[in-house]
Structures are given as structure tokens and as C-alpha cells.
Amino acid sequence: MPKKSGNGDRLSIANVPTNMLCGLLLLAAECNVNSEPWLAGQRLSVEQLNDPLTRISYRQALEVIRRALPTLPIEGVGLAMGSNQNGGNFGILGLAMKTARTFGDAVRIGLDYQRNLGPLMTLRLEDQPDQTLAVVATAPEEAHALLPFLCEEMFSSILMLGRELAGDAFSPMRLELGYPAPRHADKYRTLFRCDIHFDQPRHTMVLDRSWMQMPFASYNPVTSQQALSLCRAQLATLSTRGETTAAVERLLRPQLRDNPQMSDVAQALHLSERTLRRQLADEETSFSEVHDRVRSERALELLQNPELAIAAIGNQLGFNDAREFRRAFKRWTGQTPSETRRHLA
Numbered sequence: 001m002p003k004k005s006g007n008g009d010r011l012s013i014a015n016v017p018t019n020m021l022c023g024l025l026l027l028a029a030e031c032n033v034n035s036e037p038w039l040a041g042q043r044l045s046v047e048q049l050n051d052p053l054t055r056i057s058y059r060q061a062l063e064v065i066r067r068a069l070p071t072l073p074i075e076g077v078g079l080a081m082g083s084n085q086n087g088g089n090f091g092i093l094g095l096a097m098k099t100a101r102t103f104g105d106a107v108r109i110g111l112d113y114q115r116n117l118g119p120l121m122t123l124r125l126e127d128q129p130d131q132t133l134a135v136v137a138t139a140p141e142e143a144h145a146l147l148p149f150l151c152e153e154m155f156s157s158i159l160m161l162g163r164e165l166a167g168d169a170f171s172p173m174r175l176e177l178g179y180p181a182p183r184h185a186d187k188y189r190t191l192f193r194c195d196i197h198f199d200q201p202r203h204t205m206v207l208d209r210s211w212m213q214m215p216f217a218s219y220n221p222v223t224s225q226q227a228l229s230l231c232r233a234q235l236a237t238l239s240t241r242g243e244t245t246a247a248v249e250r251l252l253r254p255q256l257r258d259n260p261q262m263s264d265v266a267q268a269l270h271l272s273e274r275t276l277r278r279q280l281a282d283e284e285t286s287f288s289e290v291h292d293r294v295r296s297e298r299a300l301e302l303l304q305n306p307e308l309a310i311a312a313i314g315n316q317l318g319f320n321d322a323r324e325f326r327r328a329f330k331r332w333t334g335q336t337p338s339e340t341r342r343h344l345a
Contacts, residue, residue, distance in 0.1 A: 062143055085156070295328070
């Protein structure tokens with residue numbers, strides 16, 4: 001994990017996937033709002049945000065949201081985004097949850113791998129004195145002004161995923177939110193179909209414990225374990241991204257076919273190889289580790305296209321020999337490309 005000396009360092013580490021910001025971009029397009037000004041001075045582009053492999057810092061994400069919200073002609077932007085979620089938006093994590101044994105198992109999987117989706121709030125599950133369960137959401141102090149949006153997006157996303165997994169009857173017992181009721185409070189009640197309490201000490205979705213025992217007809221132990229293996233691999237990629245690491249990744253990603261070397265990347269960053277090596281070491285990684293991670297993520301993306309031959313995928317990643325690619329991919333993920341492709345189908 002990158003070295004951290006305080007909260008400010010944590011906020012500047014580029015380990016946040018862009019899922020939420022992509023949702024904002026889609027909403028902007030629907031509303032005919034120009035999103036380019038949101039990104040000014042952030043060293044980000046719309047194309048980069050739409051790249052599923054891009055990672056940004058928490059601070060960058062907050063800044064883009066701060067700029068975006070006043071420009072969108074919608075009350076309850078977070079509710080609008082979250083209510084459009086479905087299992088497909090959760091990718092491999094959604095598959096792991098859907099193929100779990102019970103609803104409770106799915107919830108625990110979602111909490112274990114929540115960081116894979118780049119949330120700006122952290123979730124934990126608590127037992128309540130009244131025998132209910134509480135999903136508690138927290139965020140750093142720096143996000144205080146954005147809490148209504150963040151809670152709306154987080155809890156409505158959870159709600160829609162819960163209804164996809166457990167059926168349309170799924171609803172929380174109550175929702176407790178730590179900010180005053182907004183003008184569009186009625187939208188909360190319509191969507192969540194439960195009691196909504198504002199000005200509370202914390203942000204909490206309270207669930208009936210009986211939901212946790214609900215078995216899934218889609219339970220598949222083999223598929224679930226395979227998906228969990230990929231979730232673990234994804235989570236591991238989030239723990240080492242400092243700002244230099246993210247910059248190297250962004251330069252490598254469009255050039256993988258050419259197998260760029262460290263000297264090429266250092267020159268593009270206007271650094272000496274020695275300085276680049278030191279900065280990566282400060283973030284407890286290396287050029288070869290970053291290069292392998294970028295290739296592994298790109299391979300997982302390409303394997304979802306059944307028309308691409310394994311050898312062709314390897315070629316796009318800079319491997320001239322398909323056998324060399326297969327060995328490398330198994331080293332990265334613990335599975336062969338063919339096995340992974342079957343799981344993603």
C-alpha cells in the first residue's frame with residue numbers, strides 16, 4: 001500500500017474507480033449538459049473517465065461532483081443515478097453476489113469487495129438492539145457538503161441491487177440520514193417505500209434480519225468462487241495506486257501492444273528512469289508490477305469478447321507468443337485465459 005502520513009495523503013491516492021463519475025457523465029448527456037468544465041484542471045478527460053481501468057483520487061472525485069451538481073437540472077441527482085442501477089452495473093462483484101448461497105452471503109460479499117466499485121462512502125454492517133441489521137455509511141469530513149448526494153446514490157444503489165437479488169418486495173424497514181430533509185424528500189419515500197428519518201446521528205439503512213436467510217435460486221458454488229477469485233484480484237489492484245502509479249498506468253494503457261519500456265514512460269513523464277523508479281518504490285510498487293497489472297486488467301476486458309482468439313488478445317497486450325501470454329495470465333490471476341472466459345460468459 002502507498003505510504004501515508006495522514007488523511008490528506010489518503011485523499012490524494014489515485015485508487016478510486018470512476019463508476020460514479022461515469023454515471024454523472026451519462027446523466028449530463030441525458031440532460032444536454034456540457035460536462036467538460038467539470039474536468040478542467042483535473043488532468044482528466046471524458047474518455048479517461050469512461051475507461052473502466054482509470055483510477056482517480058478521492059479528492060479529484062469530490063471536486064468533479066462539486067462542479068457537476070449545480071449544473072444538472074434535477075432534484076435528487078443521487079436518487080436519479082442510484083435508481084438506474086442494476087446487477088450489470090456491479091460487474092464481476094454483481095455476479096459473485098447473484099451466485100451466492102443466500103441474501104446474507106451476498107451482502108457480506110458486497111461489503112468485502114465494495115472498494116472494487118469506487119464508492120465514496122464506506123459501508124459496514126451492524127447488529128441492532130431490536131434484532132434488526134443496519135447498513136451504516138460513512139465518509140471523510142472533506143465530503144461533508146456532498147453528503148446528501150453521496151447518501152442518495154449509495155442507498156438507492158443498494159436498494160436496486162437488493163430488489164434485483166431478492167425481488168421487488170425488498171425494502172428496508174427505515175432509512176436514517178444525518179442531514180436535513182431536502183425539498184424532494186417525497187422522492188425518498190416513493191423509492192424506498194419505508195419510513196425516512198432526517199437529521200439523525202448517522203446514515204443508516206435498517207433491514208429486517210429475515211432477509212439474510214433468503215436462499216438464492218441462482219446459487220452456483222463453482223461460479224461464485226470463480227467470481228470471488230476475480231474480485232480478490234481486482235481488489236488487490238486498488239491497494240498500490242499512488243499518483244505516480246496512476247500516471248504510469250494512464251500512459252501504458254493505450255500502448256500495450258507496443259510493449260512500452262520504463263525508459264519510454266519516464267521520458268513521457270519528463271522524469272529520469274532513476275526518479276521514476278524511486279517514486280514508484282515510494283508507493284511500494286515497480287514498473288514491472290504496474291505493467292503486469294495493466295495488462296491483466298486489459299486481458300480481463302478483452303476476454304469478454306468471445307470473437308477474439310486468445311492469441312489475438314495476447315498480441316494486443318504485447319505478447320508475440322500465445323503460450324507466453326497464457327503463462328503470464330495464469331500468474332496474474334491463478335486461472336488460464338480460457339477458464340476465465342468461460343466464467344465471464
